[in-house]
Amino acid sequence: MSETAEKTAVVIVGGGVAGLALGNFLLRSGIECVIVEKHSRGYVERRQRAGALDGRGVRMFREWGLEEVMGGSSAGPLESEGMPLRIEGEPRAWKGGWDDDEEGGEGVFCPQQILVRNLIGTFLRDGGDLRFEAGDVSLEDLDSEHPRVRYRDAAGSAKVINCDFVAGCDGYHGVSRASIPADVLTCYSHEFGYAWLAVLAEVPADPPAVMAVHSRGFAAQITRGPDASRLYLQCPLTDTLEDWPDERIWSELAARFGEPVAVTGRIAEKQLVPLRCVVFSPMSHGRLFLLGDAAHLVSPMSAKGMSLALRDVEVFARAVVRQVEKGDSSGLDGYSDTCLKHIWNVQEFAVGVTGTMHDAGDASYAGEFRKQLARRELERMTESPVADRVSG
Numbered sequence: 333m334s335e336t337a338e339k340t341a342v343v344i345v346g347g348g349v350a351g352l353a354l355g356n357f358l359l360r361s362g363i364e365c366v367i368v369e370k371h372s373r374g375y376v377e378r379r380q381r382a383g384a385l386d387g388r389g390v391r392m393f394r395e396w397g398l399e400e401v402m403g404g405s406s407a408g409p410l411e412s413e414g415m416p417l418r419i420e421g422e423p424r425a426w427k428g429g430w431d432d433d434e435e436g437g438e439g440v441f442c443p444q445q446i447l448v449r450n451l452i453g454t455f456l457r458d459g460g461d462l463r464f465e466a467g468d469v470s471l472e473d474l475d476s477e478h479p480r481v482r483y484r485d486a487a488g489s490a491k492v493i494n495c496d497f498v499a500g501c502d503g504y505h506g507v508s509r510a511s512i513p514a515d516v517l518t519c520y521s522h523e524f525g526y527a528w529l530a531v532l533a534e535v536p537a538d539p540p541a542v543m544a545v546h547s548r549g550f551a552a553q554i555t556r557g558p559d560a561s562r563l564y565l566q567c568p569l570t571d572t573l574e575d576w577p578d579e580r581i582w583s584e585l586a587a588r589f590g591e592p593v594a595v596t597g598r599i600a601e602k603q604l605v606p607l608r609c610v611v612f613s614p615m616s617h618g619r620l621f622l623l624g625d626a627a628h629l630v631s632p633m634s635a636k637g638m639s640l641a642l643r644d645v646e647v648f649a650r651a652v653v654r655q656v657e658k659g660d661s662s663g664l665d666g667y668s669d670t671c672l673k674h675i676w677n678v679q680e681f682a683v684g685v686t687g688t689m690h691d692a693g694d695a696s697y698a699g700e701f702r703k704q705l706a707r708r709e710l711e712r713m714t715e716s717p718v719a720d721r722v723s724g
């Protein structure tokens with residue numbers, strides 16, 4: 333079968349939130365790019381993942397003239413005044429919650445699939461080149477000046493795109509990171525030793541987010557738009573989905589919240605997510621740059637994965653613009669170091685908050701000593717009329 337060769341400035345591998353945001357930013361900056369995405373449009377638009385966008389992410393979309401992509405998606409601001417948190421059934425408020433933007437920006441609840449759907453819409457409307465159902469994607473000659481991306485299109489035809497840069501936005505299990513020689517890459521990882529049963533339920537969440545720290549384990553209900561919520565239940569790594577019939581999910585949530593769940597309904601999806609944090613370094617190799625989950629994972633307890641991916645996008649997009657417009661490679665040369673500095677700050681937050689929220693509950697994982705320490709930390713993080721604020 334014959335092969336068609338094309339040329340562009342940036343090939344973006346992966347049409348998730350990172351790849352699509354990058355495509356939109358480059359398009360608006362007049363830089364040619366092609367996005368190759370493994371799955372179909374319908375699949376990508378329906379895939380349920382994150383639900384929170386931090387203040388920096390909101391500000392970034394505004395600055396790039398893409399405020400519209402957050403439209404219709406927000407269930408309101410993150411609870412910067414304190415997120416509802418029940419400790420052994422007693423109501424408290426987690427001061428600041430997830431919204432820790434250092435420049436004071438306000439984050440929003442923003443279901444990832446709605447953001448993705450809107451980013452696809454604006455990219456295609458503005459003339460972007462997005463190729464769904466790209467199979468057998470492979471990256472070549474990354475350490476030369478002329479890297480190439482090969483793939484097979486939906487009809488089975490072999491394609492090759494020559495480019496100046498490859499943006500690896502293909503998530504944790506993609507091909508981009510795997511194209512970097514193993515001896516060049518260091519993987520730093522932390523396993524928490526427990527999982528979340530992550531459930532998508534067709535019920536509204538009111539308030540938009542509520543969490544529970546309980547001796548039976550952590551639990552949460554987080555909005556995914558007006559008619560859906562994510563339910564999270566801490567469980568052992570050895571649990572299987574068969575251990576969690578629907579009735580057990582609702583009764584366990586009620587037990588951990590210390591009150592009945594206001595509205596129950598159809599459960600659309602269940603998965604088990606082992607909690608871990610991972611960082612790959614460096615985040616570039618030759619003319620390949622890794623962005624988002626391709627380079628790092630943060631515990632979902634931190635609600636920072638999507639925002640962190642968008643931070644990489646911002647750094648990379650500005651660096652490419654500087655390279656193309658001014659011939660200045662300093663942004664691309666420093667890409668990995670710039671991103672890693674921020675990533676390690678977020679990892680510190682993610683490991684701390686995940687440990688506290690889980691260790692303070694079910695002591696069977698980390699023991700009674702850790703539980704007592706985590707309870708003290710929780711006191712500092714929360715507000716309540718009955719909080720024991722012993723000073724000194």
Ligand SMILES: Cc1cc2nc3c(=O)[nH]c(=O)nc-3n(C[C@H](O)[C@H](O)[C@H](O)COP(=O)(O)OP(=O)(O)OC[C@H]3O[C@@H](n4cnc5c(N)ncnc54)[C@H](O)[C@@H]3O)c2cc1C
Nearest residue numbers: 346348349350370382383502503624625635636637638639
């Ligand atoms: C249960 C759960 C809850 C979460 N909650 C939050 C939250 O509240 N807030 C938050 O900020 N983050 C959250 N996250 C994390 C967040 O969803 C991810 O960090 C985010 O999706 C990363 O975006 P990405 O574009 O880097 O990767 P992805 O979203 O994984 O996108 C990668 C894309 O690449 C495509 N792809 C893969 N392989 C190939 C290939 N070989 N060729 C071409 N394309 C390929 C995939 O189909 C996909 O479209 C959560 C994650 C989970 C699992």
